[in-house]
Amino acid sequence: MNGFFIGAGVILCLLMLLALYRTVVGPTIIDRMMGATVIGTKTTILLVIIGTIYGRVEMFVDIALAYAMLNFIVTIAASRYFTHHKNITGAGFGVFGRVPKRRPKK
Amino acid sequence: MYFISTTLILFAFWLVLSGKFDLFHLALGAISSLVVAWMSSDLLFFEQNKKGRTGEALRFLAYIPWLVAEIFKSTIHVAWLALHPAMRERIDPRIVTFKTRLKSDVARAALANSITLTPGTITVRVEEDVFTVHALSDKTAAGLPGGMEERIARIFREEAA
Amino acid sequence: MIDYLTMILTAAGLFFFFATTLGLLRFPDFYSRMHAAGKGDTLSSLLILSGLALYHLHDPSTANILVAAKILFILVFIFMASPTATHAIIDAGYQSEVKPWTRADDGEGDDDLAV
Structure with missing residues (x-):
């Protein structure tokens, strides 16, 4: 059973990498926020799985609970902050902050 | 009425989160849920005059x-x-x-x-x-x-x- | 017996996580990506966490029942928080006037980085 949980944890980590693509590439700030939220939910579950593997679940489940609440509050705060944001693509900030080139209409 | 139900909900929550059932922790939980319910029982149940x-x-x-x-x-x-x-x-x-x-x-x-x-x-x-x-x-x-x-x-x- | 149930629930949850994460990458615009992100998270967490709660109820002692109760509490919290967070994010996008993809725009690579 432990092997199964380790496998599940590894798959969750790989899925987090997939969601990280959306967080890094964007193209808008809101897309990045969405990716971060998805990673946060996966982290909550990963914490419970890690606790089960190490046999210390009564400790990890508290951390997971706190993480879930923190993730929710961060999402709400960030989405309030970026409401009515003018530069929604984050143009000019960082390596990945460049605006996608639009292909010309045929 | 709303004060009592808020206290009971908070105390049940305390029991689940603390997981200790000796007298000291139960008393602490009772005191803190009473204080929190006294401060904010109108936040959990709003529209308090509603029936049903x-x-x-x-x-x-x-x-x-x-x-x-x-x-x-x-x-x-x-x-x-x-x-x-x-x-x-x-x-x-x-x-x-x-x-x-x-x-x-x-x-x-x-x-x-x-x-x-x-x-x-x-x-x-x-x-x-x-x-x-x-x-x-x-x-x-x-x-x-x-x-x-x-x-x-x-x-x-x-x-x- | 309970072990197999846990395995089935966890595998189903992982499958839905995989499908909706793929949706997060493949859907054409921000609004439809939010469909994948918001719904997938809720159901996959429900499946995996209920599987784990069952696994910890395997031998019921006080400590294990408390752990299962806490996992159920995480579940209820995600259940309430996930639609609210989805709504907050999508409203932020709507207020910032992110352009929705429609079928008329198809093939122009309007929003995505030509993935």
């Missing part, structure tokens, strides 16, 4: 299984679309608005969350009685607000207009 709160809660519990079934359907729908090779021909996203006849804020919030959890639709914005909804295809857009408004009106005993 217990029946409302029971009917809402009966509503949850239907909601879980809808979540299963909607996730299977989204997963099928996401794995479909020709996904872009299958979807036709659009933003629709409609008016609801629900009056209270709680009922409107329940309707908004239910729309988000049912297949192919997400609530974008609620302003007074106007709902803005993003739908993945015209078929899902046509089903709005559907039987959900009826159900929620029944739960919160609101008059059907």
